[in-house]
Amino acid sequence: MSTTSRTTTQExxxxxxxxxxPARRRRNKVEPAYFIMLxxxxxxxxxxxxxxxxxxxxxxxxxxVGYGSWHxxxxxxxxxxxxxxxxxxxxxxxxxxxxxxxxAVNVIALAxxxxxxxxxxxxxxxxxVFFVPMVISGIVIAYVFSxxxxxxxxxxxxxxxxxxxxxxxxxxxxxxxxxxxxxxxxQSVPGAMIIYLAGLLSIPGEVxxxxxxxxxxxxxxxxxxxxxxxxxxxVINTILGVKAFLNVYDIIIGTTNxxxxxxxxxxxxTIFTGFTSGDYAYQMAxxxxxxxxxxxxxxxxxxxxxxxxxxx
Amino acid sequence: xxxxxxxxxxxVPTTRAKGLVAPKESYKVNWGATAxxxxxxxxxxxxxxxxxxxxxxxxxxxxxxxxxxLPSTFEWSNFKTAWTLTHFPRAFGISLAVALVTVAGLLxxxxxxxxxxxxxxxxxxxxxxxxxxxxxxxxxxxxxALPQIKLxxxxxxxxxIGVTFLHILFGLSFNVLLYSAFLRSIPDxxxxxxxxxxxxxxxxxxxxxxxxxxxxxxxxxxxxxxxxWNDFMMPNLITADPHLQTIPVVQxxxxxxxxxxxxxxxxxxxxxxxxxxVVYVISQRWVMQSMTRGAIK
Numbered sequence: 271m272s273t274t275s276r277t278t279t280q281e282x283x284x285x286x287x288x289x290x291x292p293a294r295r296r297r298n299k300v301e302p303a304y305f306i307m308l309x310x311x312x313x314x315x316x317x318x319x320x321x322x323x324x325x326x327x328x329x330x331x332x333x334x335v336g337y338g339s340w341h342x343x344x345x346x347x348x349x350x351x352x353x354x355x356x357x358x359x360x361x362x363x364x365x366x367x368x369x370x371x372x373x374a375v376n377v378i379a380l381a382x383x384x385x386x387x388x389x390x391x392x393x394x395x396x397x398x399v400f401f402v403p404m405v406i407s408g409i410v411i412a413y414v415f416s417x418x419x420x421x422x423x424x425x426x427x428x429x430x431x432x433x434x435x436x437x438x439x440x441x442x443x444x445x446x447x448x449x450x451x452x453x454x455x456x457q458s459v460p461g462a463m464i465i466y467l468a469g470l471l472s473i474p475g476e477v478x479x480x481x482x483x484x485x486x487x488x489x490x491x492x493x494x495x496x497x498x499x500x501x502x503x504x505v506i507n508t509i510l511g512v513k514a515f516l517n518v519y520d521i522i523i524g525t526t527n528x529x530x531x532x533x534x535x536x537x538x539x540t541i542f543t544g545f546t547s548g549d550y551a552y553q554m555a556x557x558x559x560x561x562x563x564x565x566x567x568x569x570x571x572x573x574x575x576x577x578x579x580x581x582x
Numbered sequence: 583x584x585x586x587x588x589x590x591x592x593x594v595p596t597t598r599a600k601g602l603v604a605p606k607e608s609y610k611v612n613w614g615a616t617a618x619x620x621x622x623x624x625x626x627x628x629x630x631x632x633x634x635x636x637x638x639x640x641x642x643x644x645x646x647x648x649x650x651x652l653p654s655t656f657e658w659s660n661f662k663t664a665w666t667l668t669h670f671p672r673a674f675g676i677s678l679a680v681a682l683v684t685v686a687g688l689l690x691x692x693x694x695x696x697x698x699x700x701x702x703x704x705x706x707x708x709x710x711x712x713x714x715x716x717x718x719x720x721x722x723x724x725x726x727a728l729p730q731i732k733l734x735x736x737x738x739x740x741x742x743i744g745v746t747f748l749h750i751l752f753g754l755s756f757n758v759l760l761y762s763a764f765l766r767s768i769p770d771x772x773x774x775x776x777x778x779x780x781x782x783x784x785x786x787x788x789x790x791x792x793x794x795x796x797x798x799x800x801x802x803x804x805x806x807x808x809x810x811w812n813d814f815m816m817p818n819l820i821t822a823d824p825h826l827q828t829i830p831v832v833q834x835x836x837x838x839x840x841x842x843x844x845x846x847x848x849x850x851x852x853x854x855x856x857x858x859x860v861v862y863v864i865s866q867r868w869v870m871q872s873m874t875r876g877a878i879k
Contacts, residue, residue, distance in 0.1 A: 303783035304702055307694035311754065312711050318751050319718055322729035329729070336732075382622070390616040398866045399623045402630070405858040407812035407830040410851050413837075414629050417636070417649065417844065425648030456629070468874040517722045520814035523834060538724035542819065545728055554728055561725040568720060
């Protein structure tokens with residue numbers, strides 16, 4: 271949006287003031303320096319990102335196992351993907367995980383951001399504390415939480431007599447995913463919180479003062495002032511969050527490693543098996559589907575934003 | 583349309599930057615909110631407490647109870663064991679080199695690309711390059727992982743060099759976007775006066791634009807460093823030789839050996855976490871300011 275406005279101001283500026291005319295004429299010939307700044311980057315990008323994507327897509331229509339000869343098998347990989355219970359489960363798990371995590375992260379991050387943007391004491395210290403998870407590696411955090419889930423929580427649950435939590439949640443086929451959501455949420459809250467905090471701090475305090483004078487309750491203030499103003503940030507956080515959570519990998523490796531069985535295997539994990547299990551082409555088809563799912567989800571979100579008329 | 587838009591961003595930073603650091607003037611402290619935040623902070627601190635306390639426990643000590651108790655004796659040798667087992671200095675060196683080169687690469691290449699694009703926006707080649715680079719944000723690493731693993735092996739960069747290279751390439755999309763947004767707020771007039779004084783494009787970029795980008799460089803640098811330093815997926819899949827792995831991957835390589843001794847395992851986790859936490863605590867205000875600036879863009 272702002273890029274187009276920039277171009278128009280430049281052009282109108284050039285045509286109205288004659289003194290800018292030579293500058294404009296000079297622009298007609300691009301200096302080589304600009305090419306040197308951009309072109310090599312674009313070429314490397316094409317070689318190492320676009321090309322693998324195209325090659326991978328090509329192999330998804332073959333029976334290539336990762337080495338040796340191959341021939342085209344049409345859409346066979348794709349049709350068998352749809353009837354593969356393992357793959358379907360991986361998509362189901364990954365989507366469920368992403369949706370639950372993105373909701374949990376946004377609710378907690380917004381609540382914390384509101385608390386931390388308020389008139390609190392020890393502001394810098396408290397903000398500092400809540401940002402810490404952002405600098406820690408996901409796999410390390412997953413290992414620490416793995417211990418908490420398998421030892422600390424059961425020990426406490428046993429001594430308090432809480433049924434159901436006496437064994438590790440991570441070895442429970444039905445509930446292991448909740449443990450992964452907890453770890454992912456713990457790690458992802460600060461990133462979302464930064465964005466909310468930045469948004470909240472840009473709302474002038476006078477707005478709230480005026481609302482209080484008019485007798486608006488804190489909840490009313492949140493609903494009518496805070497939320498509409500941060501709605502744009504909710505959108506940004508949701509898009510960034512879903513995109514990141516769909517690729518969930520290290521946190522699962524560190525907690526359940528896909529288990530028990532394959533109950534917490536994410537799509538990324540199934541794709542990576544293609545490297546060792548000899549179904550390279552099959553998993554490339556999976557990757558193509560995964561790419562399409564990612565794009566469709568992103569476009570859906572953008573469409574919702576457009577309908578709602580939220581500017582980002 | 584009442585929501586703040588990206589276009590408002592250039593106006594906001596000053597107020598926001600000030601807001602991050604507690605203002606000097608006195609205000610009525612909301613003790614309720616302060617208490618609530620303080621009560622919630624263990625949610626973040628508790629796992630860190632565990633990491634520290636467990637790392638000092640002896641094997642028997644660590645294997646009993648809920649892990650809440652403080653260590654009965656301080657088993658400092660855990661760190662020594664973890665240090666030698668994970669070849670910590672080597673893993674640390676590799677992690678640091680990968681992260682630093684990634685930061686340097688992104689600072690140079692993303693800013694140059696964004697500058698070239700921003701100053702030639704009316705040209706198709708530059709405009710389409712921008713959209714092209716941006717479109718890659720829709721291509722997560724897992725989608726192209728398999729061909730990329732083969733490709734890096736083929737050109738013999740299935741090692742930290744390849745990981746660094748890919749970190750830079752994958753970081754381009756987002757950071758070119760960040761830089762472009764910031765470059766728009768730099769007035770053309772500044773540049774034109776420099777050019778009238780006879781400075782060429784390279785000189786303008788090096789001595790005028792790049793220094794002006796300093797706040798954004800900090801943001802890009804911090805995010806790129808953290809993403810690269812903490813990445814597990816890419817080094818794990820790209821680097822073939824386990825001896826050349828980064829710190830996060832090393833944790834998983836030695837997991838089976840750790841499982842017999844929680845004390846050693848947590849010493850290793852703590853050593854893996856500590857570098858970024860220490861740097862963060864020292865430079866907290868600056869880091870938070872820089873990250874918030876990036877958040878708005």
